[in-house]
Amino acid sequence: MKTPVTTATVRVLPGRRADHPLSKSKFAVFNSGIVHAATYRRDAAALRATRPESVRIDVGWGADWIGYERTISEASADGYAYDFSELDEVGAFLNELGIRPYWSYCYVPSPYQPESGDWRDLAEDEGWTAMIGAYVEGARDRGVRVGYHEVYNEPDLRDERTGEAVFFGGDLDDYLALYRTTATTIRKADPDTPVGGPALASVLANEHWIPAFLDLVSAENLPLDFFSFHHYGTHSIGVALDKVLQHLESRPKLADVEVHLNEYNSYPVDYPLGGLQDTHHLAAAMLADFANLLASPGLTKVSWAQFLDSGLGNYSGMVSIDGKPKPVLSAYEFYQNMPVNRCALELDGPAGVGALAGTANGRLAVALWNRSPRAAQIQLDVGDGVYDAAVVRRIDADHDGTELEHVPTQQHWTFEVPLGGVVLLDLTGSADEPSRPAGVVRKVRHRYSGRRTSAWADLEEASTTFRLGTASDPQAVPVITADLAGCGPSITVTSQLTDAEGNDVPDGALKVRFEGPTASQEVELRTETATVQLAPLGAEDGEIRVTVALRDAPAHSFAVVDLA
Numbered sequence: 001m002k003t004p005v006t007t008a009t010v011r012v013l014p015g016r017r018a019d020h021p022l023s024k025s026k027f028a029v030f031n032s033g034i035v036h037a038a039t040y041r042r043d044a045a046a047l048r049a050t051r052p053e054s055v056r057i058d059v060g061w062g063a064d065w066i067g068y069e070r071t072i073s074e075a076s077a078d079g080y081a082y083d084f085s086e087l088d089e090v091g092a093f094l095n096e097l098g099i100r101p102y103w104s105y106c107y108v109p110s111p112y113q114p115e116s117g118d119w120r121d122l123a124e125d126e127g128w129t130a131m132i133g134a135y136v137e138g139a140r141d142r143g144v145r146v147g148y149h150e151v152y153n154e155p156d157l158r159d160e161r162t163g164e165a166v167f168f169g170g171d172l173d174d175y176l177a178l179y180r181t182t183a184t185t186i187r188k189a190d191p192d193t194p195v196g197g198p199a200l201a202s203v204l205a206n207e208h209w210i211p212a213f214l215d216l217v218s219a220e221n222l223p224l225d226f227f228s229f230h231h232y233g234t235h236s237i238g239v240a241l242d243k244v245l246q247h248l249e250s251r252p253k254l255a256d257v258e259v260h261l262n263e264y265n266s267y268p269v270d271y272p273l274g275g276l277q278d279t280h281h282l283a284a285a286m287l288a289d290f291a292n293l294l295a296s297p298g299l300t301k302v303s304w305a306q307f308l309d310s311g312l313g314n315y316s317g318m319v320s321i322d323g324k325p326k327p328v329l330s331a332y333e334f335y336q337n338m339p340v341n342r343c344a345l346e347l348d349g350p351a352g353v354g355a356l357a358g359t360a361n362g363r364l365a366v367a368l369w370n371r372s373p374r375a376a377q378i379q380l381d382v383g384d385g386v387y388d389a390a391v392v393r394r395i396d397a398d399h400d401g402t403e404l405e406h407v408p409t410q411q412h413w414t415f416e417v418p419l420g421g422v423v424l425l426d427l428t429g430s431a432d433e434p435s436r437p438a439g440v441v442r443k444v445r446h447r448y449s450g451r452r453t454s455a456w457a458d459l460e461e462a463s464t465t466f467r468l469g470t471a472s473d474p475q476a477v478p479v480i481t482a483d484l485a486g487c488g489p490s491i492t493v494t495s496q497l498t499d500a501e502g503n504d505v506p507d508g509a510l511k512v513r514f515e516g517p518t519a520s521q522e523v524e525l526r527t528e529t530a531t532v533q534l535a536p537l538g539a540e541d542g543e544i545r546v547t548v549a550l551r552d553a554p555a556h557s558f559a560v561v562d563l564a
Contacts, residue, residue, distance in 0.1 A: 005416075006376040008349025012357045014364055014383045016344040017500045017558050019471045020294040022358045023458045024336060025053045025444065027290060028102070029307035030263050032314065033060030034067060037089040043308055043319050047097050050318075050333045053461070055094055056102035056262045056303045058153040058199075059087055061131075062109035062119040065312065073109040073131050080111060080127065084135050084142065091144035100147025102262070102303070104199055105132050105182070106167065107153075121169040122178065129181045137189035148194050150228060150262070151182045154201035156209050166201075172209055176216050187223040192443065192483070196226035199262065203229050203240040210247045218253050225256070225445070226300070230263035234289055237264070242452065245298045249451035256447050258300035261293075265305045271316035278315065280395045281420035283331035284369040288354050290335060297456035297478065300446060304332070327422075330393060330401025331367070334424045338365040340460045340467070344500065353378065353417075361431035362387075367424050370417040378423070380413040387427040395422035437464040438491045438563035439484035439542060450476035457548070464563040468510075468550040474557070479549045484563075487542040490533050494562045495525035497553060508553025512561055515545040525561070 029052045040047070047055075060066035061073070070083045091101040107119045109131070114123035122128055139146055155168035155175040168175065179197055186195050198213055200206060210227075217224045227248065231240045241261070248254055266285035271277050286304070293302055309317035318329035339360035347355060352372030358365050364385060370376040392405040396418050415423045441461040454471035457480040464484070468477050493512055497505045513522045516537025523530045534544055550559045 006350050006353070006370075006372050006374050007379070008347070008353040008376050009379040009381070010349075010355045010368065011346040011381040012355075012364070012366060012383055013344040013346065014357075014359045014385055015501065017502075018342040018344040019454065019469050019556070020297065020456055021340045021342050021458050021467050022335065022338050022356065023294065024051070024340065024460060024462070025458070026294070026301060027332075027335070028052045028054040028056065028262075028301055028303045029318075030056040030303040030305040031307050031317075032310035033058050034065070034310040034312060035308050036067065037086065037093060039308060040090055040093050042323050044093075044097070046307075046319050046325060046329060047099065050329070050336045051097075052099060052307070052336070054100040054102040054147050054301075054303070055307065056104060056148070056150075057090070058104040058106050060107050061105075062113070063107040064119070066107070071109075073111050075111055080131065082131060082134055084138075087135075088139070088142050088144050091139070091146065095143075095145055101144065102148040102150070103146055104150040104153045104262075105135075117169060120165050120167060122174070125178060125181055129178075129185050132182055133185040133189050136186050139190075146190070146193055148196065148226070149186045149190065150199055151179050151186075151195070151197040153199045154230065155198055156206040157201035172212055176213065179213070180216070180220065180222060183223045194225035194258075194443065194445075195223045196228050196260065197224075198228065200229040203231065203243050204236065207243055210244065214247060214251055214254060218251060224254070226258040226260045228260040228262045230305075231261060232263070232265050232305070233268040234266045234285060237289075238292075241296060241299055245451040248448075255449065256445060258446055259298060260301040260303070261299055262301065262303040263305040264302050265316055267316075271314050273315045273321070275315065277328075278320070278326055279420070280327040280397060280400070280422065283328045283395045283401065283422050284371050284420050286328055287331050287335065287356065287367055287369045287422065288371055291354055291356055295454070297453060298448060298451040325400065325402065327395045327400045330395055330424070331422055334365070334367060334393065334401070338367070339363060340458070340465070349376070349378070361434065362429035363431060364427040365425070367422065368415065368417060369422045370419060373419065375416065375418045378415045378417055380415065380425070382411055382413070382425075382427065384411060385427070385429070387429040389428050391426045393424040393426075395424070396420070435463045435465070435562060435564060437462060439464065439487035439544070442483040442485050445481045447479040447481070448476075449478070457550075466548045466559075466561040466563075468548065468559040470550070470553050470555055470557045472555050474553055474555050477550045477553075479547060481545060481547040483543070483545050485543045487534060487539070487544055489535065489540075490531050491544070492564045493523060493525060493530045493532060494564070495528070496558075496560045497550075498558055500556055500558065505553055505557045508557060508559075509549075509551045510553075510559050510561070511549050511551075513547040513549075515547070
């Protein structure tokens with residue numbers, strides 16, 4: 001009997017912008033500390049192709065199962081001797097690829113364990129904290145620029161059957177004490193790099209940790225640049241995220257604190273070798289989740305778990321334990337290389353059929369997926385643009401997304417997409433030269449006036465292009481700040497403030513502030529171009545802080561600020 005086919009139509013509107021750009025900084029990746037430097041070098045091609053903004057790693061010092069070959073810390077005549085070389089090797093390699101190391105400092109080396117304890121138990125807080133401080137203070141001298149510092153990993157996690165501690169033997173109060181001393185030490189050793197925690201394992205089971213942690217930080221004015229938590233599984237992520245955002249929204253003092261979902265997978269934890277996560281179905285699930293998570297601007301960063309298979313019962317990576325790309329890697333690579341400018345779509349079809357589209361410089365990229373209960377025939381209209389070449393990639397039971405089909409260009413396409421299948425279409429034509437960044441982005445921060453808002457702000461680091469949108473909430477556009485290094489003697493600022501169709505918006509204030517060591521300058525722009533000299537700001541060394549704010553523009557306005 002022939003399987004019934006669902007029909008759907010997708011119309012791309014390349015000339016109309018859509019809210020929530022296809023951000024390249026929002027979807028980073030996570031790896032277990034089990035994965036060592038040799039595996040990163042083996043799989044460098046996958047990292048280069050996908051260019052994740054950061055790789056979070058639970059560094060796992062002290063845990064035998066992590067597999068470090070060298071002793072991290074041991075007693076010496078002067079206190080303790082450290083060997084950070086294995087982690088430094090991974091960090092330096094990521095830096096070479098332009099990727100930020102995101103270190104979760106966790107687990108306890110033997111010198112700091114109680115006599116009857118293990119790597120989960122901390123007897124000597126001061127020694128452990130001093131070790132972290134020594135690592136952070138000397139990292140740059142050892143050739144590693146860390147992107148994020150996180151204090152511990154899943155301290156709340158308990159075995160559901162026995163109640164036994166999984167990663168941290170202490171309770172909530174013990175973790176709060178640990179965060180107090182460690183975060184303060186990290187900030188003293190490295191004043192510039194974001195610090196955060198608690199990498200909460202389960203918001204739904206341990207929500208009481210959130211107010212306790214945030215209240216401690218507020219009351220004692222402790223360093224906190226990001227609140228981090230984990231979640232596995234699509235169906236309850238919205239509930240968990242909303243709880244986190246509510247707690248932060250009720251504390252305006254923490255408006256600068258970002259939210260990192262720094263372990264996430266569409267599937268709940270169950271990743272055996274050759275399991276469902278190794279099939280094309282996860283590629284479709286990931287793209288559908290990306291579309292949903294983009295619509296939550298209060299969630300700043302998502303780290304997909306995992307990028308590389310770690311083994312020890314966990315095979316959730318985008319690259320297999322023996323170095324082979326899985327179908328989900330093709331979907332992630334395509335998303336990461338889509339233009340950031342998002343196109344509006346008109347979609348008529350059953351729930352589960354979805355699409356994303358982006359356009360820039362004569363290029364249109366479209367991702368289609370089918371998570372409906374049956375195969376779908378998708379009629380795609382890409383508009384009347386003129387393109388020179390078309391490439392189709394398929395992800396299904398017979399294709400892993402690596403085969404490129406070079407086909408004639410056309411406006412109307414028909415794709416037969418099986419259940420769980422993905423189609424990736426790339427149309428290219430004559431293009432302008434891509435813009436060069438004004439400098440190297442060292443750090444990005446957001447300031448939120450509302451956490452559960454549709455308004456948004458994003459920075460495309462590759463071109464130092466800021467994008468902001470009012471969506472349906474004009475009074476809650478986040479303020480976005482970036483620290484730049486390696487800038488020239490001046491920066492040229494070009495801006496636009498338009499509606500979805502590209503028409504100028506007469507109302508609204510788009511302000512760009514440049515802060516140097518000795519002075520600052522603010523320019524208010526609309527469609528003009530301005531040049532800012534850095535020397536009068538004391539920034540002759542090329543380091544400058546740039547803040548972009550959009551205020552009083554009507555709903556569904558789009559601002560773009562390019563720095564060159």
